[in-house]
Amino acid sequence: MDDLDLRLITCLRSDGRRSVSDLAADLKVSRATVRARMEKLEASGEILGYAAVLRDDWRDLPIRAITLIEIAGRSTEPVARTLTAMTEVRAIHTTNGKWDLVLEIATRDLAAFDEALNRIRLIEGIAGSETNLLLSTRKGPAVAASEFARKS
Numbered sequence: 001m002d003d004l005d006l007r008l009i010t011c012l013r014s015d016g017r018r019s020v021s022d023l024a025a026d027l028k029v030s031r032a033t034v035r036a037r038m039e040k041l042e043a044s045g046e047i048l049g050y051a052a053v054l055r056d057d058w059r060d061l062p063i064r065a066i067t068l069i070e071i072a073g074r075s076t077e078p079v080a081r082t083l084t085a086m087t088e089v090r091a092i093h094t095t096n097g098k099w100d101l102v103l104e105i106a107t108r109d110l111a112a113f114d115e116a117l118n119r120i121r122l123i124e125g126i127a128g129s130e131t132n133l134l135l136s137t138r139k140g141p142a143v144a145a146s147e148f149a150r151k152s
Helices: 003-014 020-027 031-043 055-059 076-084 110-121 141-151
Strands: 063-071 089-094 101-107 126-133
Touching: 003 020, 003 031, 020 031, 063 076, 063 110, 076 089, 076 101, 101 110, 110 126
Parallel strands: none
Antiparallel strands: 063 101, 063 126, 089 101
């Protein structure tokens, strides 16, 4: 990936629905160049897809947190399968260091969050956890959605 690819990805992250013409104008390259770069990034797997961030995802689930999970022994797969089934768990990431998994959690209120966190801590194979509530988002899908809503 070169500088143009990185600038293109930055533009697409802020608004994945922008037209090729608008992207080309902002990046000061031709539409054919933008189209070819997007196709190349998709073919290489750098761009996996485009997603709509729905207002209700953030409005109806305003309590968001990151939970770090320590796995006991070789229980990662069974723990991950159990976590995948929980609707409150929006994403599961593997990582290195003390923590084995990083969870993104979202719920409608603190009571639902507390209940989800208690269920997570009771999963067999989880040796420890640490949770941090997200207070505000300065960069990410929630910011992009709110910026888009302001423009509309």
